[in-house]
Amino acid sequence: MREENQNQGDLKLKQESIGIGKDSASTGAVSRGKSEKLAALSSSDNTSALQAVILERKLKYQEKPENAEPKTEVKHARLGGDKKLSFRRRFTNNAIGASMWLCGLLVLAILVSIGYELISRGVGIISPYFLSVSMKGVYGGMQAGGIYHAMVGTLLITLVAAVISVPLGLLVAIYLTEYAGNTKFAKLTTTLVDVMTGIPSIVAGLFAAALFTIVIGPAYRSGLMGAVALSVLMIPLVVRSAAEMLRLVPNDLREASYALGVPKWRTVVS
Secondary structure (H helix, E strand, O other): OHHHHHHHHHHHHHHHHHOOOOOOOOOOOOHHHHHHHHHHHHOOOOOOHHHHHHHHHHHHHHHOOOOOOOOOOOOOOOOOOOOOOOHHHHHHHHHHHHHHHHHHHHHHHHHHHHHHHHHHHHOOOOOHHHHHOOOOOOOOOOOOOOOHHHHHHHHHHHHHHHHHHHHHHHHHHHHHHHHHOOOHHHHHHHHHHHHHHOOOHHHHHHHHHHHHHHHOOOOOOOHHHHHHHHHHHHHHHHHHHHHHHHHOOOHHHHHHHHHOOOOHHHHHHO
């Protein structure tokens, strides 16, 4: 017991001699001086190797200040790296940036001017009469009539185009995703759908006009021609949208349905 107490007392005195147990403000010695003291302490007769290891770990712990955060230097990326840009490159860069801003402001000014003209000239015209009367019997510069026929015609043409394009597009999408596989006909159909996606509206209108002129006659005029032209533009959009939605359905659901004995057509419909 006396030897243990003496050893502990010696260890405490040696810890105090190298600065262990003091606060962080008073322990600001460099690691080199502490390592020299530690080497001298470990080479003495009264300090064992285990005590030297304990002292070394306590020294390492005290070297790290509390709540210390690593300092990171934030460097902002610059065009061309750290090297300074030449006058020509800086001038070109600034000129291109200024032209982009100018183009954006120009487009915004045009949009604002169009909106201002529409609102300033249209506010005084919109009335219940303007919305409920058609242009039937109105000629030339007569201050009469309204847009009733235009609203009704737009709704009817859109409805007829949806009736034509939605069922046809859904059937094509189901065929491509559920039945066709990787056949040549499926690839040809997919290519045609992609080509139809980029058809201009004027081409679709000319196709509808030529179709009705050949089938019925050149004197035929009807909103059905506009509905057919609009359906030509709608069909590829419906096909691609429906096909993407069907591809999102996991195959596990299909396999589970087939395992229960459900027919394929009912699985596709469900």
